[in-house]
Amino acid sequence: MESRIIWLLLAAAFVAILNETTMGIAIPRLIVDLGITAVAAQWLTTAFMLTMAVVIPITGFLLRRFTTRQMFIAAMSLFSLGTLIAFLSPGFPMLLVARVVQASGTAIMMPLLMTTIMNVVPPQSRGRMMGRVSIVISLAPAIGPSLSGFLIDTVGWRWNFGVVLPIALVALGVGAIWIRNLGETTRAPIDVLSVILSAFGFGGLVYGLSQIGGAAEAHGGTAAEAATASTTATVSLIVAFSVGVIALALFAWRQIRLQRTDDALLDLRVFTFRNFSFATGHMTLLSAAFFGIITVLPLYAQNVVGLDPFMSGLIVLPGALAMGLAGPIVGRIYDRYGTRVLLVPGTVIAVGMLWVFTTFTATTPVWAIAAGQTALSIGLALSFTPLFTASLASLDRKYYSYGSAVVGTVQQVAGAAGIALFITVMSSVQAAAEASGAEDAGAQGAHAAFLLATIVSLPLLFSAFLVRKPADEGLPLPAAH
Numbered sequence: 379m380e381s382r383i384i385w386l387l388l389a390a391a392f393v394a395i396l397n398e399t400t401m402g403i404a405i406p407r408l409i410v411d412l413g414i415t416a417v418a419a420q421w422l423t424t425a426f427m428l429t430m431a432v433v434i435p436i437t438g439f440l441l442r443r444f445t446t447r448q449m450f451i452a453a454m455s456l457f458s459l460g461t462l463i464a465f466l467s468p469g470f471p472m473l474l475v476a477r478v479v480q481a482s483g484t485a486i487m488m489p490l491l492m493t494t495i496m497n498v499v500p501p502q503s504r505g506r507m508m509g510r511v512s513i514v515i516s517l518a519p520a521i522g523p524s525l526s527g528f529l530i531d532t533v534g535w536r537w538n539f540g541v542v543l544p545i546a547l548v549a550l551g552v553g554a555i556w557i558r559n560l561g562e563t564t565r566a567p568i569d570v571l572s573v574i575l576s577a578f579g580f581g582g583l584v585y586g587l588s589q590i591g592g593a594a595e596a597h598g599g600t601a602a603e604a605a606t607a608s609t610t611a612t613v614s615l616i617v618a619f620s621v622g623v624i625a626l627a628l629f630a631w632r633q634i635r636l637q638r639t640d641d642a643l644l645d646l647r648v649f650t651f652r653n654f655s656f657a658t659g660h661m662t663l664l665s666a667a668f669f670g671i672i673t674v675l676p677l678y679a680q681n682v683v684g685l686d687p688f689m690s691g692l693i694v695l696p697g698a699l700a701m702g703l704a705g706p707i708v709g710r711i712y713d714r715y716g717t718r719v720l721l722v723p724g725t726v727i728a729v730g731m732l733w734v735f736t737t738f739t740a741t742t743p744v745w746a747i748a749a750g751q752t753a754l755s756i757g758l759a760l761s762f763t764p765l766f767t768a769s770l771a772s773l774d775r776k777y778y779s780y781g782s783a784v785v786g787t788v789q790q791v792a793g794a795a796g797i798a799l800f801i802t803v804m805s806s807v808q809a810a811a812e813a814s815g816a817e818d819a820g821a822q823g824a825h826a827a828f829l830l831a832t833i834v835s836l837p838l839l840f841s842a843f844l845v846r847k848p849a850d851e852g853l854p855l856p857a858a859h
Contacts, residue, residue: 399522429481438783454550457483492782509709513702572643575629582622657769670796678824697755704759716847724760735828
C-alpha cells in the first residue's frame with residue numbers, strides 16, 4: 379500500500395511541476411491573444427512564484443497538523459481547480475487568479491512527497507526512492523517547454539492546461555480512494571503572526587528578485603519613459619528586499635520562541651543538524667545554477683543560434699532523459715556506498731560543464747549544445763539524489779516535515795534568484811554590446827551568464843566533501859495511522 383501511495387504522489391508531483399514549467403514559452407502568445415503588456419504577462423509567472431514562496435514554508439506545520447490524505451486531497455483539489463479556471467479563462471485577470479490557485483496546490487505536493495518517503499521508506503532504501511524523485515524534478519522541467527511549444531503551435535495556449543486537467547482529476551480521484559495517513563499528526567494551533575511574517579518575508583524576497591531585470595534595464599518608449607520604468611523597478615526592488623529581510627528576521631525570532639513549546643510554524647532547529655545545513659547550503663547554490671541555466675539555455679538557442687522554440691526545447695530533452703534514467707541507479711549506489719562517491723564526481727562534472735558552456739558561440743553546433751547539457755544533467759543527477767536523501771535523513775523523525783518545507787523553500791528562492799540573476803546579466807551585457815555596435819551581442823550576453831553560473835558554482839567543489847550519509851540505519855519507523 380505504501381509503495382502504491384508513493385507512486386501516486388510521484389505522478390501528482392510530476393504533473394504539478396510539468397505545468398509550472400509550461401508558462402514561460404507561452405507568454406509571447408498570451409501577450410498577443412489577451413492583448414496585454416509584457417510586464418502584465420510576466421505576472422503569470424511572478425504570481426505563481428510568489429504563491430509558492432508563501433505557501434511552502436507553511437507546509438512544515440500543515441503536514442504535522444493534517445493527515446496525508448487530507449493534504450493530498452487539498453493539494454490536488456486546488457491544483458485541479460486552478461487548472462480548470464485557467465483552461466476556461468476569458469481574459470488575463472481570471473488567468474492570473476487561476477495561476478495563484480494552481481500554485482497553492484503545487485506548493486504542497488513536493489514537501490508532502492518528501493515527508494511521506496521519509497516516514498515510510500526504510501533508511502536502507504531511501505536512496506532508491508529519492509532517485510525516483512529526481513526523475514520528477516529533472517524530467518518535468520525539460521518536457522514542459524517542448525510540450526508547451528507543440529501545443530501552442532497546434533491547438534493554442536489553453537491546452538497547456540487542458541492536457542493536464544484530466545490527469546490531475548484522475549490523480550485526485552484515485553488518491554481520495556487509496557491514500558491513508560502515513561505519519562503522526564499534532565493538534566497544535568497555527569500561529570497567525572508567523573504566517574503573516576512568512577508571507578511578507580519569503581514573498582518579499584521572491585518579488586524583489588522578479589524586479590531585478592526591470593531595475594537593470596528598460597526597453598521601449600522614449601529615453602525618459604525607460605528611465606522612469608527603470609527607477610520604478612529599482613524602488614520596487616529595494617522596498618521588496620527591505621520588507622523581505624525585516625520580515626524574515628522577525629519570522630526567525632518568532633520561530634525560535636515558539637519552537638521551545640513545539641508550536642513553531644517552521645521549526646528552525648533543523649539547522650542545528652550540521653549535515654542538514656551543509657546539504658542545504660550545497661543545494662542552494664546548485665539549485666540557483668540549475669534553474670538559471672535551464673532558463674538561459676533555450677534563450678541562447680533561440681536568440682543566438684537561431685533555433686525555433688520547439689527545437690530549443692528539445693535541446694534539453696536528452697539531458698532530462700539521462701537525468702531521469704540515472705536517478706534510480708544513483709539511488710542504489712547511494713544506499714550501498716553513501717554520499718561522497720556520487721556528490722564529489724557529480725559536482726566536478728556539473729561545474730566543469732558550466733565552464734564548457736562559456737565557450738559556446740553563435741556557431742556552436744546543436745549537437746554540441748545538447749551533448750553539453752546532457753553531461754551537465756548527469757552531473758546534477760549524481761548530486762541531487764544524495765543531497766535530498768542525506769539532508770532529510772540527518773534529522774530526527776519529528777523534523778521531517780519541517781526539513782521538507784525548508785528544502786522546498788530553498789529550491790524555490792534559490793531558483794528564483796538564479797533565474798533573475800542570470801537573465802539580468804545576459805540581458806544587460808547584450809544591451810551594452812548592442813549599444814556599442816557589436817554583431818555578436820547575443821553571444822556576449824549568453825557568455826556572461828554562463829561565466830557567472832560557473833563562478834557561483836565554484837564553492838560546490840569544496841562543500842561536496844562536507845556532506846555525508848547519516849548513520850540512521852536501524853531506526854524504527856512510526857506506526858501508520
